[in-house]
Structures are given as C-alpha cells and as structure tokens.
Amino acid sequence: MNRALVEMTLLVAILSSCLLLVVYARHRQASAQPDGGYPVIGERGVSVSTARAEAVRWLMTTNHREIGLLYIAFGTVAALWGGVDAMMMRTHLLTPAADIWTEQTYNELFTTHGLTMLIFFVAPVFFGIGNYFLPLLIGADDMAFPRLNAVGFWMLPPALVLSRLGILAEVTGKALSLIVPSEWISFLLALREPAIGWTLYPPLSSATQNPQINFLLLGLHLSGIATTIAAINFIVTIVYERADDVGWDDLDMFSWNMLVTSGIAMFAFPLLGSALLMLLFDRNFGTTFFATEGGSPILWQHLFWFWGHPEVYIIFLPAAGLLSHILPKFVGRRLFGFKFVVYSTFAIGVLSFGVWAHHMFTTGIDPRVRASFMATSVAIAVPSAIKVFNWITTIWNGNVKLAAPTILCVGGIGTFIYGGITGVFLAVIPVDILYHDTYYVVGHFHLILMGIIPLMMFAASYYWYPVLTGRMYDRRLAIFQSVLLVFGSALTFATLVVIGFLELPRRYATYPPEFVPLQVVATVGSYLIGLSVLLWLYNVLWSYFHGDPIENADPWDLKSTEQFTREWQWLEDKLERERGIEPVEPEEVRPSYVPPTEVEKTFSEQLLTVGRRVGNNAIVGAAGGLVGTLLMSGVLFAAVTLGVFDLASFADLAGLVGLPATVGLGYLIFLVGGMTVWPLLFLTLGEYLPGELNLVTGLGYATVISTGFAIAFYAGQIGLELVGYLVFTLVAHWAYGLGLAGTLEYLGVYRPPRRRSYERD
C-alpha cells in the first residue's frame, strides 16, 4: 500500500466526514436555537454572499476569541494528521516483519508523527485556548497586540504546509502523473517525507539528499517565529492588560501557567530557530556548524535539547494550568496550596533549562556533566510532585461530581504520576544507559504527552463548551469518551513501558516475534484512543447544532461554591444582553475551602487553647474507649467460653509491664489502654483518614489495630481454634471501633472549624 495515498485518504475522509456531519446537523436543526428562536428557512441555505462575508470575517479577524478558535481548529487538523501517522505506525507494528509498510515508510511515519504533534498540534491548541479565555479571565479587552496575534496565527498554516510538503507533493504528483507526462512534474516527485527522526540528528539529517528536509527546516523555522510572537503577546497581555481589579494575587492558575510557558517559549524557540537555519546552511551551503570536523553532531544535540526539553514544559504547563483551573470546579473546593502551585510552576520554568543533557547520557559526554544533569533532572520532579500533591489534596474531602472533565482530570493525574515517575528513573544515568532508545522511553513520554496534555484539552473543551457555543454537549457520550480515552492511553503506553522493560529498541520497523502479543495490546489501545478522538469530534460538532441550550450562565453550579470566575461572568452578561436571561442565584452558597482566619494569640493563650483541646479530646476519648472496651470484653468473654481465647494472655500482659501476672491486673491494663492509647491514636490519625470521624472510620481503624492484637494475644491456637480466635478478635475489635466512634460522634469532639464547612455536603 502506498503510504502517502493511504494517509491522505484517511485524513481527507475524516475531515470530509466532519464537514458532512456539520452540513447534516445544520440541515436537521429543527430544535430551538440557543437564543430560543427557530431558524428561518433562509438561514439554512448558504448563499454566496454570506459565505464570502464569513470568509472575510475569519481571514481578517483580529478578535482574540475568533483567533483562538482558528488556532484550535488548526491544531485539531494537525492532531488528526499526526494521529493518522500514529495509527498507521501502530498498524505497521501488528506484525513482526515489515510487511504492511516498508521500513522506509515506518521511519517516515515516526518522524512526521513527532514533528506534527509537538510543533503543530499541542502549542497551537493551547495558544488557542489561551487566546480565547485568557483575556476573559484577566478582564482584558483583547490581547495586547491583536494584529500581531493574527500574524502569528496565519504563519502557522504555511509552516505546516512547508513541513509536510513531502506527502502533499507526492500525492499531488501521483494524481497529476495520470494526466501529464512525469517529466513535467519531476520537482513534485523529488520530494519525499523525511525519514530522519523528529530530532533531526546530523549527520543523517545533513547528509540525506531528500530536498523535502529543506522545506521541513524552513517550515519549522517559520512556526518558531509564530510561536515566539504569540509568547511575547501573552506575556505583555498578562502584565499590562489585566483589568484594574485583577492584581497579581488574583491572577488565575491558567494565566500563571501561560505566563511561565510563554517565558520558556520566548527563550527556547529563537535558539531552535538559529539551530534550524544552521542545519539548513550545513545542508546547502557547505558550512560546518554540525559537521564532524566542525561543531560536531553533539553540538546539534545540545542546541536541539536546549530547546527540546523546555519544549516539554512549554506544552505541559498549560495542561497543568487547565487541570489546576478546572479540577476545583468539579470537586467544590478551591485549589489547595494555590501559592505553592504557582511557585512550582516558576521552579519548573527555571529548571527546565537546566536538564537538557539527560537526553545525551549515552553520547559519551563528560561524566561530570552527566552527573550534574542527572541531579537537576531528578530535582525537577519535586515541583511536579508539588503540583500532584496539591491536586490530590484538592480532591480530598471534596464534593466530587461525575462529569467528563472530572474523569479527565483524575485520569490525567494518574497517568501523569506514572509518566513522571518512569521519568525520574530514566533521569538516573545507569538506568538511562540501559533503557535509552527503548520502548520504555516512548512509553514514559507518551504517558505525559498523551496521558495529561490532550486529556486537559478535552477537559477544557467540555468545561467551556457552554461558553463557546451556548449549548451543552452530550454528557453521557462525553463520559464514555473520557473513560475510553483514559483507559486507551493507560493501556497503550503502560504496555510500551513493559515492552521497554524487555529492552526492545524503539524506531525499528521489525521486531522479534515474541513481542507480538504486547505489540498487539498496544495497538488495540491506540485504536481506542483514535476512536475516542472521533467520538469527541462527533460530540462537539453535533452538539454545536443539537445540544441542549443552556438555561443560565452557571451550568456547572459554580456559584454555589463561589467559583463563578470571570469567563462565566462574561457569558452571563452576554446571555442577559442577547437572550434576556437573568442571572440566577443558587439557593445555598457555601465557601469552597476558605482558610481559617488566624487570630493573633499570645503563646500562653495558644498553649491554653491546645491544652484545653487535648483535655477535651482525652476525656471524650476515654469515655468512647470505655464503651468500646466494654463491648469488646463482651465479645471476648464469649470467645473464652467457646475456648478459642485464652484468659492467661491477660496475665501475660500484666507480667509484661512488670506487675504480678494476674488476670485481673492484666484486664485492668487492657481497659486503661483501651481508654487512653487507642482512642487518642484514633483521634490523631482520624485527621488523616478520608471522610469524617464516623462509624465507618471507626470500623476501619479497629480492623487495622486488630491485626496487632491478634499477634500479641496469640496463645498457640491451631486449626479451627485459630480461625475462631481470629474471627472473634476481629469481631471484638469491630465492637470496640463502633463503640468508640459511636460515643465520639454522640458526645461530639473538637474539630477544626474549616472541616465542618464542606464535609457535611
């Protein structure tokens, strides 16, 4: 099968299906418009003049929201294109021999997949989301430089065309060769998709003849200029265009992350631009920038990864920002540790420029250099972990609502942890030497690139769908799609990690037959991802015409937790103006985790407060312990009569603490212990157990401590006696746990006030 024809056919098929779907959905649109009216007959058909007006509008717009949508549409097309590459690659790997496509084709596929996804998909989509929502979030009229913004966007389509001219020229050439002599179109047939790996390492990239590589380098350079322009624009917008009442301390999490991302991009992309041109000159004008006798191919690797590793964070940080922004809305709690998440973002921004050489551990660079880069690479896990812990703590005790964004956020945290931790191992030199250029690396970075970045794009598209369209998407389909996507990503890339553990090198079109089962699993997983992407496309396109119009500007019930942020206020104003929908107020408003206001107290007052608290807790705990221990004694008494529990153990207990070994004294110690140690431990640990201190936590706690009891009081029972002993121990402890927790609940115990505010929801 010809690769180019297959790929373009698939891509065109997907895009034209989308178009057909839109046309059909428009045609079928009999339901109410978002504004409550019905479409006029004339509006259904598309006249030439309206089409022309629309074209002019979209081509010449400098409105940040329209440019944002253009960015998102462009990024989606690029994602589908790179996605078709990926699907073809995974299909190729179904068989161990290169019998579906050739080795050359496989090499082309992984080259173009990487470049298309990293350069033309991720950053444009995030810049699109940023364009649309960032000015709304900070209360700006528009981006700081609206026209420059448009310039930056419109440079991307020619950049993509230049970068992927190989396949376009090949398909055009094939089509034309049917009607014109092939010597007329020799220049089209001279171009082939490059097969040099997305990292473009010389000497392969400088020695390979394929002239498409020149076009690729030029296209990438052009896209780099576009990215730099957009980055500068974002920074100036955030610094200078905030509304008067948006101070730095009110800046939302997404804007913080876009600020740092832009800062990194601003410094990383120009360097890549120079390096690309240097490579272009090496290829065509006989310079020696990356020649073995000149700057050496290692120089390319240094320059490339000095861009390449920050690029990882350029595309990760917006996703982290979206997660930090969206997750709190669906768990009804404000982001935990907001300040520290901001700090961690800056820490990542700085550290990201100091880790690049970990991509080069196996190139024979100075061991001292390697060691220092290993240290920084391991260190960058710390700010990432700070984010993860704060996200998890935000969910903790929250009022978690089931929705597609929730699934995507929680799934994203999970795959990010896995992708991040595999990365920490990879940063360690000996591990890296073992796993360098194996599927382990592929699995590791895809768990992040696929496991959190697109997930957050989808989450944002669902969360803000009402803002974008005035309608709600199909929520059941979205939940199914989200689960499928999370499952598919985990399945595919965890399998790749496993294949990597077995040390199969990456970038080979063939592999030993014993890897067939694992490769098939990974391919099936990737098809699930592909399917879920198509479901998302269907959902957002269809719902644009047929989704339920939103009834008010608060479809996510954000007002009830005081998280109704500016972009929703903007929607509320718009709905009121355009559709006359009055703002609604929820019946009940509760603050989403407001930290307790600290009243200044002297040390002695604080000591007194703590002392009183401990005293209260001790008394209540003792009462609960007494009830619990008495209940427990009853069960143990039954066990004694059945002969599965030996009373002599109590005597041993007394002996253990140095008292006369009598059963009575032993029981007394048991009772005192049950009233002091164990209730206090429960009260202390209770802070860290999920949920409130209630009967369920009591049962859980008792179950845990019963294991210790079972070992301590074991008196040599065997067989059925042992089973009986264990059962009675467990039941006795349950009785204790229920008695303890029940009494505490009945008497009431001191809890910090902040816990009360949200836990009884």
Added chain:
Amino acid sequence: MGNGAETPGDPTETSGSDVTGRRDASDEPRHDLGDHADHDEHEHRSRWPLVAAAGAGGLYAGFGVYLLGSVADVAPPAVGIGLAGVGAVVLLVGLAGWLEQAFLAPARAGTSHKSRESYVDTTVLFLATDVSTFGAVFVYYFFIRVGTWPPQELPPLLSSLVLVNTLVLLSSSVTLHYAHEALDHGRRRRFLGLLGTTLVLGVLFLGGQVYEYYEFVVREGFTLSSGVFGSAFFGLTGLHGFHVTLGVAAIAILCWRALRGDYGTERDTSVATVSLYWHFVDAVWLFLVLVLYGGAAV
C-alpha cells in the same frame, strides 16, 4: 486604503468589543473604557496580518524552491528566487500596513491608550529572544574555539577597518542617545540633526561590513564554506549585519516621522524602543569584536 476595512461604525466591531469590554467590580457602565477602545485599538478586522503571513510563507517557500532548484536540480532556481522576492515584498507591505494601522495612525490621532512602558517592555522581551538567537551561533564558535582550533583558514582579522567600524557603531549609539535627550528637552533641531547623524553612521557601518566581506571573499578567498571559522565568522557577522540593517531601516522610519513632526517630549515611544534595539545591536557588536575578532586572533 489600510483603514478602509474598518469603518468605525461597523456593527460587528462595536458588539465585539463591547462583549470583551472591561468589567469592573463596581459594575460601572462598561462603555467608558470600551468606547475609548472601540474606534482606535480594537477594530476586529485587519487585512494586514494575512498579507504579512502570506508574504512570509511565500518568502520561505521561495527559498525552499530555490534550494530545490540549485541543489536537487529539478526546478530552475530563478523560480524560487522570484517567489522569495515576491514573498519578501508582500511581507514588507503587510508589515508596513500593520505598523501604520496599529501604531502610527493611533499615535498621530493621539488615541493610543497603551502605555509607553508596555511598548518598551515588549521590546525588551524581543531583545531577550534575540539573545537566544545569537546564542546558538556563539555557542558554535565556542565549541570550535575550544575544539578543532586553530583552523586552516584564518584571515587577518584585526585591521583598522574593524576599529573604525566599531568606533562608527559606538558613536552612533551615543548620537542616538543624545538625540533622545534633545527630544526630551524639546530641542527639535538638535534632535533631528543627531537622529540624521545616527542614520548616516549606521549606513557607514554597513558599508564597512560590505567592504570587509569584499576583502575577505574576493581578495583572501575566505568564504562561508572555507571551513570551521568561515561558518562562525560569516554566521555571526551576517546575523549581526542583518540586525543592523533592520535597525537602519527602523531609524530611517524614525527620521521620516521626526521630519513630519510626530514626536514630542511626551510622544517618544518609538524613539525609546528603537534606541533600545540599537544599543542592543551595538552591545552585541562589542561582544562579537571582543570574542570573534579578538578571540580568534589571540
């Protein structure tokens, strides 16, 4: 024609900027800021971005086609050069249209509501990206300086020409600085004179560069592809020369606008931004002379 696309009364733009209008906590009527912004800065249509981007695309594609012709020999290089030329012209037209529409027209009308500070800081950000652009080529030079050194093809670098050129560029920074001072003190004639001197000095520097290239390439046979040092020398001086060319063009625009009387003590934003750029290019040159000319000769 540039502003023709945006008639102030266009309903789409009014509603468009109204909906993005600033929101104040006090819920003030939004149009007090919005109205102000509506007609000068926030028209939501402009043809120039598309023109500029299309020009850039043409320039890059033309360069690619030229390489296709000259290296792979399947298309006449002239086609590529022609396409690149057309692209470059279209790009310049697009940039000019954008500059006029976004900055010059509002500045003339006195309706620009953006702070001078934001423009200056944007220039600083741009210069930071430029540090990175130069950085890659400097790193190459450092690599070969500590690596495959000395090269076969070292031309006589330190000559009176470099010294003169350096002095020319340095004094152009000084004249530009005092031109700006003169503008601040409202001394128009002095401002114009010093600005004109700066332009002349910039052109002189470029002339010196061209002369040096001529000496090296024709007389000494030292070219871009002569070896490891040729790449560094022409890479760095070429990149720097490109920046000086842009700077000279910017100063020429300053002169043109100054003659039209666009500047005053309070209206000096573009003088400030171009000065920053020019001083930066000057600083890069000093570093370059020190490291590349001096460092190679040592």
